[in-house]
Amino acid sequence: MRQNDAVAANAGPRVIVFIVFDGVTLLDVAGAGEVFAEANRFGADYRIKIASVDGRDVTTSIGIPLGVTDIAASIESADTVLVAGSDNLPTRAIDPALVEAVKAVAGRTRRLGSICTGSFILAQAGLLSGRRATTHWRNVRAFARAFPDITVEPDSIFVRDGDVFTSAGISSGIDLALALVEQDHGTDLVRDVARWLVVYLRRAGGQSQFSSLIEADPPPQSALRAVTEAIAANPGADHSVRSLAARASLSTRQLTRLFRSELGTTPAGYVEMVRIDIARSALDAGRTVTDTAHLAGFGSTETLRRAFVEHLGVSPKAYRDRFRTAIGT
Incomplete structure (x- = not known):
């Protein structure tokens, strides 16, 4: 990613781009997006864009359409790019065009992040190599096996490594967005946002409290x-x-x-x-x-x-x- 001070700080509206695709988990986008929208109520100036590979609207995980504002490749600069997730990403081949679009836009943003299994797209694009990262608890083992050059933190709600952020399952996108708003505007403003949304500013414990610790049985003939x-x-x-x-x-x-x-x-x-x-x-x-x-x-x-x-x-x-x-x- 480009380290661009002009993009980084207080030079006008902060553009937040969500990268979406067919099958995207709606809450990944809506939950985090609402944090930035509500931050504007308290003095922030975020402009939210929804981008897909071809600029067409996408169908979300619950079957309803999500309006798209931009073609991903047309994003010239952004304060923050967040790649949303989907249940399908860990189990199916990821569209190469989507991977290339994320690679391209990653070079034009101050901060890059993923929500839930959006980390698989960042990893496939090589943007997490040598970094610490997390993803949904159900997929952390598969994530670690598929990308051994990434240090996976399975219990984290979100992980920051430099200006690259990854978050855990679904609603943790809200936690990540709150952390980004706090980074931009401080604790007083983000505390107001959390209270307005009726969510914890920092939730206690990691994502393992939601997971099953025993995820595999030995093979049928095993001793x-x-x-x-x-x-x-x-x-x-x-x-x-x-x-x-x-x-x-x-x-x-x-x-x-x-x-x-x-x-x-x-x-x-x-x-x-x-x-x-x-x-x-x-x-x-x-x-x-x-x-x-x-x-x-x-x-x-x-x-x-x-x-x-x-x-x-x-x-x-x-x-x-x-x-x-x-x-x-």
Whole structure:
């Protein structure tokens, strides 16, 4: 990207460009866009443009059209370019014309960013190489495998690396937009925007609090099958490496190697993730923290609290209050 002081600061309206395409997630655009629009209410001067490869309107993820104002290649300069995401980006080939359009406009902006899986487009364009980045929690592993030259931060709500920003799943585009407004106009103005939109200025915890920590099972014929099923059936039992190895008829070294190759973690790490997922389900159902600690095999509420803070960035009580069923409570 060009480092252009004339574009960067207080030289008139700040042009915010959203790059969109058919299938784009509507909230990626609308959520972040509303932050900039509301900032204008409090004294900012943002001008929002919606750009596609050919300048035609696009159909969004919910089937309604989204009006486009510009051809991406025609954008001569912008303060900020944000590439929106889509459920399709991690699983399908990305349109080369879209990648080339993003490459071109990236050279004409002060700041570049992505929302949710829009990071796959930035990565395909080579704009994240050697950088730190994030994406939707469901896709962080696939993202890391596809682009090994990127340092993936799976728990972050958004990541800044220089003037390149990437954000996590969908609504985190709002968090990113708030951070960009704060960078431009300071804390007082962005606090007013957050209050107006009834959102947190900075939400507690990372995106892992929304994800399933256990995302894969061992292959059907794997020696780990009996081990993982035993852990899930009785999370509070003795699941030391030695006892798990005995159950699988393996040495402790063989067991650890299998966990690494098939599940991407250690035996102890896997046990803790299972316990956390069971604890989250219990808290979702309205169980007390004390009951949850016993049910999930943590032994004490303090052990449960430490595990939640380490892996989810929030306490069990905060998690329960945030995610339990709203109706009837």
